[in-house]
Amino acid sequence: xxxxxxxxxxxxxxxxxxxxxxxxxxxxxxxxxxxxxxxxxxxxxxxxxxxxxxx
Amino acid sequence: xxxxxxxxxxxxxxxxxxxxxxxxxxxxxxxxxxxxxxxxxxxxxxxxxxxxxxxxxxxxxxxxxxxxxxxxxxxxxxxxxxxxxxxxxxxxxxxxxxxxxxxxxxxxxxxxxxxxxxxxxxxxxxxxxxxxxxxxxxxxxxxxxxxxxxxxxxxxxxxxxxxxxxxxxxxxxxxxxxxxxxxxxxxxxxxxxxxxxxxxxxxxxxxxxxxxxxxxxxxxxxxxxxxxxxxxxxxxxxxxxxxxxxxxxxxxxxxxxxxx
Numbered sequence: 345x346x347x348x349x350x351x352x353x354x355x356x357x358x359x360x361x362x363x364x365x366x367x368x369x370x371x372x373x374x375x376x377x378x379x380x381x382x383x384x385x386x387x388x389x390x391x392x393x394x395x396x397x398x399x
Numbered sequence: 400x401x402x403x404x405x406x407x408x409x410x411x412x413x414x415x416x417x418x419x420x421x422x423x424x425x426x427x428x429x430x431x432x433x434x435x436x437x438x439x440x441x442x443x444x445x446x447x448x449x450x451x452x453x454x455x456x457x458x459x460x461x462x463x464x465x466x467x468x469x470x471x472x473x474x475x476x477x478x479x480x481x482x483x484x485x486x487x488x489x490x491x492x493x494x495x496x497x498x499x500x501x502x503x504x505x506x507x508x509x510x511x512x513x514x515x516x517x518x519x520x521x522x523x524x525x526x527x528x529x530x531x532x533x534x535x536x537x538x539x540x541x542x543x544x545x546x547x548x549x550x551x552x553x554x555x556x557x558x559x560x561x562x563x564x565x566x567x568x569x570x571x572x573x574x575x576x577x578x579x580x581x582x583x584x585x586x587x588x589x590x591x592x593x594x595x596x597x598x599x600x601x602x603x604x605x606x607x608x609x610x611x612x613x614x615x616x617x618x619x620x621x622x623x624x625x626x627x628x629x630x631x632x633x634x635x636x637x638x639x640x641x642x643x644x645x646x647x648x649x650x651x652x653x654x655x656x657x658x659x
């Protein structure tokens with residue numbers, strides 16, 4: 345059981361780190377472009393949803 | 400972030416930090432919405448190709464996990480989820496790298512209302528953004544779960560991320576197919592033309608159209624299902640641990656998460 349947990353933790357943590365690296369790279373690449381705008385919209389919408397829904 | 404750290408330094412509770420983050424995120428969001436500038440200077444695929452292929456292909460292990468009962472996910476659902484992304488990566492982007500990595504699909508013009516941005520467009524960047532956001536949330540959630548931790552903000556993100564990420568991701572995936580299609584047809588990618596000795600013909604681009612046609616009708620239903628599951632998990636009154644619904648209900652979609 346411990347080995348299974350350790351394996352799943354390592355698998356998920358590794359892929360989380362790789363995807364975070366990808367995310368950071370994409371944001372860096374597009375930091376001066378449309379992506380930045382999109383990211384801000386995403387961020388803004390979540391704020392609105394959060395307040396409006398009382399989540 | 401500064402406000403959050405200040406609150407922590409001042410001995411604030413986690414709930415206070417969460418509240419501060421809510422307030423500051425609204426203000427930052429408004430400011431950031433207006434921070435628009437020039438188009439992206441570097442081709443994203445050149446930079447991220449190898450890690451993207453490794454990460455996305457490693458997701459095949461999830462089918463193995465489900466099949467060997469290491470996790471509780473249904474095999475067929477997991478296989479479908481993984482296959483759709485593998486198809487987009489290897490069957491669309493890798494098969495037609497020219498248009499998918501360099502072109503964009505305009506969704507609507509901004510009519511000059513947003514300085515520096517002439518149109519809103521879907522591209523590989525929007526796809527990578529949607530994929531990476533959803534996978535960061537999903538994998539971190541499951542990694543922490545294996546470590547015995549389930550922070551509320553990750554649970555909230557897991558059941559809320561799809562509200563934005565799902566339409567963005569699916570639209571970007573379809574945009575990739577749309578952009579790739581002329582090249583797939585022109586270059587006869589993976590096509591078996593007639594006449595031949597076996598009297599067998601195969602058009603990959605036609606298969607792509609069929610996949611998209613099968614894919615589209617299910618999207619609205621899946622989205623509303625995910626919204627209902629979100630309400631069920633996040634808006635339900637507090638219950639005892641024994642009666643808490645298992646977070647397996649969003650298993651149909653990789654933009655939210657998957658059951659384990």
